[in-house]
Amino acid sequence: MRKLFALREQDRNEEMLGKVVRVPVSNYTSTEIFDREMEKVFRTHPLVAGHVSSLREPGSYLLSDWNRLPYVIVRDKEGRLRGFLNQCRHRGARLVSGEEKQLKAFVCPFHNWVYDLDGTLRSITREYNFPGLDRREYGLKELPVAEAGGLVWIHPTAEADLDLAAYLGPMLDDLVDFQVDGLVRYRKSKVIKQANWKMLIKTYLEGYHVPYLHRTTLSKMFRKGVLAHTEHGPHIRMIAARSNIEEARGSDPETWRILEYASVYYVLFPNTFFIMHPDYVSINIFHPEGPDRTIWTHEMLYREPDFPGERGEAGLAKRFEFTNDAVFDQEDFAVAENVQLGLVHGANEFHTLGLEEGLLAIFQGSVDDRLT
Template sequence: MRHEKQVETLNKLLALREQGRDEEMLGEVVHIPVRNYTDPDIFEREMATAFSDYPMIAGHASSVREPGSYLLSDWDRFPYVVVRDRDGTLRAFLNVCRHRGARLVSGEEDRLKAFVCPYHGWAYGLDGSLRSVPKSYAFPGLDRCKYSLQELPVTERMGLVWVHPTSGATIDLDSHLGAIGDDIEHFAIGDLVRYCKTSVTRNANWKLLLKTYLEGYHVPHLHRTTLAANFKKGVIAHYEHGPHIRMAAARTNILDVLDVAPESWRILDYASVYYLLFPNAFFIMHPDYVSINAFYPVAPDRTIWTHEMLYRESQFQGERGQAALAKRFKFTNDVVFDQEDFAIAERVQEGLRYGPNEYHTLGTEEGLIGIFQQSIDSLIYPERAYQSARG
């Protein structure tokens, strides 16, 4: 985030704190039908729109710096592989053999010299071209040019690798992310390194999991022994670009910024900054590390959640530094996310089977959830985009 934007956002948070309320969101109570979290038809519509029409984050660019290095999809529904080819070009393909559909790369390989199918041995170059077919005489007239791997749009930006799920689509991150992309660029994620990445399947709808991040109303209660002390009298300011959202949440120490000259203000010293990158990624920015969470729907009530933590090496050097980093990851991943946020989301999902609620009622401090739901609704039901979010 550019310095002038940091100053502007901190001043907005100070004003909101003085008023004792969050920035205006939807400005009204909204009702979201609970069928959004259970209906198989809604689920398939989401897959055909939100998860087909937008570029998705594959991972940190440091994973594919050298020829033969690669990234694999975390989601069986979209089984891609991103690889750096011999010429240094970044490429993405569906991780599927063109012969009988077997997966080509398992993730156990160190570096790739080629794609070789474990089923019948068809081999492809890192450019995706079909190079050899065992017993090729058994395929008379085979045109190898028609059996290249299916290529996908891919690009590297902001220290991240982006893949589009639709072959032939284009990735224009400038128009896609707008000022939010500029924000993330200035946080210099590309200078960070990966600490670790986890992948867990949770028994809850993907939107229920993601929505735990979109409001601070729950913090004094659900996080009363973990995060609540850091956000006393906390307020939230937000910004939208299309379906993407930036949130800034004032921390307990925000008044300390008044003792510092504005030219020295750093927003992460006084506020937590979050980004929802539509449809399924959520960034949590910290002064010396970043949490990238992604949610991959498996079924209406089941979701793969991945959490990749990136950190600044200079801040966690030596054995003591790595121990401190491990402690932070355990607290963030195991306690706050896993045992608090997503455990309650699973209980909500279970309650949908038996509970009395036809709708979830959202107060004005939960407006970002309604805004996010409107983005989904506008895709799956464009003719009545706002009705289901506003009730």
């Protein structure tokens, strides 16, 4: 809050890097770079799967939105989270379609092999056709999963150590302090965007565009587009001052509640953008499909007591329409797709980032560091 006050007095955003940076546009077009990102970034880091409210009861599950990592996460009968590749060990058929309300077991739709929720192979149809087959060797392929800060995490590599306290550091403390685990889902959307995954994330990482791209939407709430930030490893936390922040000046700092005067944003590396609004939360996840194609999911969460009855339902619908449809889809990501479409024409070999766009370079640097 103090830093935001200081920046407003200077009538400018944070300098961040203190220098102008040029980022090659090949980062958004190169198939070679994309393939290295898949191997060096997405195979080696924990990924957010979703919010824990989807996995409260035994048999509840989360299904991957990304065919490059086709997992299913389930709460087993003992209440433990388990993550598996969503593939039968017989001939690889998909086990869970997403239509199931709850799972009592994993049943293959192809030949009816059945697995318990802990991944063990329970039965083989016409088992006499497989003499000598040891069921213990045919359990589902398990992946590391964990719950932390109200979010469910999965690691794409079976042998990986999922130490989220070390990975997230103070970012995890924030999620706990904000009581993210107590939220519930309002709605989740899934859309294909014709833009590079980094291009989409970078639309969030500066306030320079807010008075212009969002002139009829966000600019009223974030009049000066002022950001302050901190980093932990590749993760970034941003605080964006809302237009009412001056109301806090002169009051006791011990009484400040940050979400009354600012929105708090997190880049949870590599592909999740998490936003704490005053009365709801947005989890945006970007699943790369190619250099110029990305699956974007947006899960909106809220506290049930804050939105009671029909009036509450109408308030949630209004917030989702504003955030998801107007701000994200029709403004931020529409311009990202516009930029992506024009990259092939060669007007720019580099994108030039000013002093207030330094977080784009910081994020790009975290990706680049892992490609070497």
